[in-house]
Amino acid sequence: MAYPSLSPLVEQGLLDEILDNLGFIHANDHCRRNCTHCPAFGDTSPVQMTPFATLTRLVRDVGEAFRDRGISPKRSIVSWRISDPLDYHVRDGETTRNTFDVARIWREHLGQGLYLVTNGSEGKRFARTALRQIAARPDVLSQAKLTITPCDQGWGSERYLQNIADDISVLAPLWDLGSTRMEDPDGLRFRINLKSTADRREEALEFMARAMDLAGLDAGAAQKALADPRRISAKDIYDLGSYVGDSPVVNAISIKGEGGKRFKDTAETRSHHQYGIYPDGAVRVIDMYEFKVYEATGEGGAPLRVDLRAA
CATH class of the missing domain: 3.80.30 (pyruvate-formate lyase- activating enzyme)
Structure with a gap:
């Protein structure tokens, strides 16, 4: 079974790993609501929306890949x-x-x-x-x-x-x-x-x-x-940080541990690292405890992407 939008992940031999740890398929990314308790506070990046037809085909491909492997x-x-x-x-x-x-x-x-x-x-x-x-x-x-x-x-x-x-x-x-x-x-x-x-x-x-x-x-x-x-x-409200540094909320609860890094351990409800597919097609690794995002890379260290043109 072919999954056109996921073909780069198949070619890299990474599809199974990403399906196993997939937590996000972004319909939208970035936020301008500017709520001070949110890690998006201070974000000036343009709001991104995945076109609905693209999102539908991508989600369909992901669903088919799960079913073909007999997993949910x-x-x-x-x-x-x-x-x-x-x-x-x-x-x-x-x-x-x-x-x-x-x-x-x-x-x-x-x-x-x-x-x-x-x-x-x-x-x-x-x-x-x-x-x-x-x-x-x-x-x-x-x-x-x-x-x-x-x-x-x-x-x-x-x-x-x-x-x-x-x-x-x-x-x-x-x-x-x-x-x-x-x-x-x-x-x-x-x-x-x-x-x-x-x-x-x-x-x-x-x-x-x-x-x-x-x-x-x-x-x-x-x-x-x-x-x-x-x-x-x-x-x-915890200090989860923001685009402009520490949380601006007065009396937010600090979750900084050794080395000054934030680390909100929520193992009972979420795994530490999850993959996300973003509106630009990039696949990124999301640290759910430290609230940071990293580029996922494939062979040769190149950034990993799905093919939204095929989606």
Whole structure:
């Protein structure tokens, strides 16, 4: 069976290794949201979007390669890394494709729902449409996590509050479904991650209560959500670094170890090194503990790429 887009990996004898450790096929890369808790803070690189037809053929080839070997992905393959998946929108002929379309091809070709971690739709029409489509077809989703944090650039504005409330109202029905993400089999299909430093926890909880009220949740449902960490998980913010150095978040928790390197060991939920395929066709090695990316190389030390022209 031929996998046109993966032929360079076949020629290098590296396809099996990359499939075994594949964690990312990027629909989009780079982010301009500029949330201060994120490693993308300060990134001025142009946002990249993989054309939908190219992404579809690449994902199809990856899925066929898995099936031909009689294996399934060992982990959730993600369409984003330090970008927001809801920012994906591209023209495809007369149609605009969004994250829902990405989720559909994940389900069709990879046999898994899309794992979605987002800071919200920000009221953007294409992003809000994607959320509504996903909520109506939850089979295309393995798990959705909505991050709410004082580190978001919109924090403190009524617009941010209303946008978050609108997103919660769309996603709240997914609290009635279990997660199908293999890394969280006991979780629910939807979770809110309320991320703050310890000194801003009460502020964040007060915001959460206002947002749930605006979302139309009654007092009982809101209390149930706040009491259940599978629904709303209050989490600390770690210094994961950024494009401009250390995290600019005051009182972020340092994870620097010996030699001053960041090392967030999360072996229970992720393997240390994973491969990612990027919108430019490059294959890169992602250090999931130190939050760094390295070029993957083939024979002779040349950068490893897939063939997007064949995809």
